[in-house]
Amino acid sequence: DTGVSQDPRHKITKRGQNVTFRCDPISEHNRLYWYRQTLGQGPEFLTYFQNEAQLEKSRLLSDRFSAERPKGSFSTLEIQRTEQGDSAMYLCASSLSGEPYNEQFFGPGTRLTVL
């Protein structure tokens, strides 16, 4: 068990560019979550998947954001036409399905800086 991994760990981009992040969950976990964390704040929920189905999206997730989880394994989060306000740490987590209180295991995050 190598835990949840995220790639890249850091991304610097210019405003208006598109970026894509990848998350590899723990292999037997059905659920996968994306959160965003800005400086001095706790993580905020963005979206989550049960297998390949995207079951919920936060209102924080504007039309410029899209997430996929093809085949129910890894997931990608794409941000189109990035804005400076998108600068944040993007966290991925995974958990077993079943009870809501099942532990969510977090990856190290991808830190995005938009210049």
Added chain:
Amino acid sequence: AQSVTQPDIHITVSEGASLELRCNYSYGATPYLFWYVQSPGQGLQLLLKYFSGDTLVQGIKGFEAEFKRSQSSFNLRKPSVHWSDAAEYFCAVVGVNDYKLSFGAGTTVTVRA
């Protein structure tokens, strides 16, 4: 509105002293409650959780937390702090019919020698 409040932004404690971090929640029904720790450059790690039963919950690294329904609180404690406990601590909740975590703003703990 549902919310999680951590009233203390920053706490400084001496090594070997006790630590208590406060967490209050506002939810329609008692949610499931969690404490996570985030060290620099590390991912969030679960310290403990409450979902039913005994209101005093034991976790990893010598931490414990007590759920008090009457006060809508879930405070985290450690009797004797080690320098390695310096980190940011987040209280989080999941609603009874939900799966997403809602986090407080966090408390940064500094440990002085």
